[in-house]
Amino acid sequence: MPAHKLPDGPENAPLLQKLKWLTKPLEVLETYSQRYGDIFTAYVGIGKKPIVLISNPQAIQEVFTTDPKYLDSGEVAGIKPPFIGQQSLIALSGDRHKRQRKLLTPPFHGERMLAYGKIIQDMTEQVTSQWAIGSPFSVRSAMQRITFGVILKAVFGLEDGTRYEQLQQLLTTRLEGTKSIFRAILLLFPFLQKDWGLLSPWGRLMENERQIDKLIYAEIQERRENPDLSRTDILSLMMAARDEAGEPMTDLELRDELITLLVAGHETTATSLSWAFYWIHHLPQVREKLLQELDTLGENPDPNTIFRLPYLDAVYKETLRIYPVAMMAFQRMVLSPLEIAGYHFEPGDIIAPCIYLTHHREDLYPEPKQFKPERFLERQFSIYEYLPFGGGNRRCIGMAFAQFEMKLILVTVLSRWQLELTKSKPMLPVRRGLLLAPPNDFRIVATRIRPRNQQILQTSFM
Template sequence: MKLPPGPKTPSWLIGLRFEINPFGYMDAISKRYGDIVTLMFGSTPIVYISNPLGIKEIFTNTKEIAARGELNQDFALMTGNQGVLQLDGLIHKNRRKLLMQSFHGARMQACGRHICELTEKMMNKQVIGKPFIAYPTIEDITLRVGIEVVMGLDKGERCEKIKQLFVYALRVGQSLRDKILVNIFGQRDLGQWSPEGYRLHLRRELFQLLSAEVKERRSQADFSRSDMLSDLLFACDETGETLSDEEVRDLLLSPIFAAGDASGTAITWALYWIHRLKDVRSRLLSELDSLGENPDPMSIVGLPYLNAVCNEALRIYPTQLFAFPRLVESTVEVMGYQLNPGTILIANIYSTHQREDLYPAAKEFNPERFLEKQFSPYEFLPFGGGSRVCIGGTFALFEMKLILATILSRYQLELVSKRPERPKYGGLICYPASGVKMVMHSRRQHQGQSQTFVVSSV
């Protein structure tokens, strides 16, 4: 077997360089070695691919290449052993189908107005003229939406506790202190003061609350509810049996994490670019204002320039930098290389989105590129692809458009700093390093009524 080229750097040094400057490191690797690169982690070759034809090969070849759930075991600590990421075969196919039905058109349309109302309610808490960090504010909105869509919870003590535990779980391991401790002690449980110990503590608390909600809801047997939890409680598995409480609990976790983390990050990045680039904001406001006051959410979702802005935000700093890994199970040729069983294949989403042949001036934020060209799912893949494509990708884009439209239409915001926002990598997600510091100057009236802005302290 002749592997694709790649650095001979030890895996610990690769990890350190990636931690310090992930995007600079990936850019340098792509420039030197091309769009198929091998990194060795011990004796296991991991081949990263940023060529659309190569990505198509690994997503569509299910005979020699498998998207094994065991490759995602690192996520099982917080998503459960029976979460959709850890499942395989017919079981995985069945559970994906059960989860996907919660995101069908009629249900999404019904929750669209609520997303707009919740966004306005949360944004109205900001004090006029007082700077705030956008990311936690947006994350609060997306987590609340996620918990309501997934579990049907929108208020009460249990709802608030679950939301808070998800926030804590998303934060653990991201601080410099946590990273230093992990480098020194590894993934060892040394009590709640250690990242792993604290993560296990959060897991116990979160799983206990989710299990209590599942048991309570099963005892109620309310067929009138239309959330993902209700769907799962009354669903049957591939053998015709109802799912256990533990299975239902584990299946709830990934969609909520994705709703809060990936969606919140993407919306925050979009807010940054929109307010950094005057022409983008002006064109987007004109498009939004063309719908009149209080437009129907489905009209908002159909706006072409808003869609282009969202896609460009997901392209330039995709929330998911890599697709979930695949395993070569029998000898296969990929992009002219003969790869042996045991080789890991990963689609490099970030580097694919940075290809100059696909996206000229790739470092520039240019929504117009999505109005001028239709990209294939192997050229633009912010939610991964193949059998492991994010089940909530369509809903995430739906939510992103409505939250952005509500904020832009109703509030006059400005970035506090003129300095470029730095990206920061954590887990699978690409966060804005400072969280995007903004200030609200006023409430914005619809432009058809007035060309002025109204200062309010609502």
């Protein structure tokens, strides 16, 4: 019986496709999309198999709504993320994934999430208080420091002290490495992941991981020996969670989920915030309209009021549309014969919705290369047309937290500081590990402290 045919795609060697994907990902996606349409097959991402990329909303709906028994992600789909661990929600499949997702959902409930507002605000003010009028700074580094501190305090529940400082230093070393092209090569080509001691790049990463694990397990052990039901950090809530059989998460599960939340919630949010500050200050009309909305808040605004500001929400959404930090949703493996968008797929085939190409469809987003927040005020987009956090049973569990954190940081900064870009020319994204990020030379300068709303958020979360 002849092998079934996957959707059309480039015919050049898989290695050449991967190398081009590594260096020019957006050019690859746009070229292939123009040539082959909104469903095509290419060698991109992690693993040896080609991936069928989909940017057709109807087909994406079929992917997201197909029963995981027939189409699932995780380890079965070749996702074996180093550092994160095999007990992570990202790596799990089937019933194990369903169990873990159910355990992790309560800490990210909307009302619970709002309790972290004070932490977000304090960390933002702590970092931005170091800015000096007239001195350019890397906005991305500043946002990383804020989001990293939020993770350590709101998720890990760590207070200032030796363990906080040690973990901060180790994790900063680990995560800063994601900016290098070599780190992306290590992730895209697993055969390079060899531990030859501290003289090898992978060996240094593994030693760093061992030191991080030692601190995390020590924190978990202390929590188990001295339980405190009054704690509201996400680690404490995860430790208190029980599955349907009354069983808690193991230490390994807790460790892997903590690292997952760190990796997924630190780098991505900092990158999205960097893009937001770029667009807000690159386009004066966007900045003025947003500041006018913030000036209506008055003193001590309710957190829900901030979260629901219409133009702030539109700016946030357009930021994640035009350059989504993740170009693709999690890849899924076909587990049983099925049809999607008229194509027949067999077990072993890999499918992935392409977030970037979907967000740049002319029929959905006219002039897709233009930053236009108004498009989100003029119409509603379905979860198959706008999907910065993925979808289906793999939709990012921390989505609401990320939305709240990003909006609150923007409001806290813009209400106090008047900022300007150091360069007026348009800025294009570069690959940073597996993400789309602003270039390394992106700088902003604080020109003055805004006279109005300086204290607008001072007691909002007390």
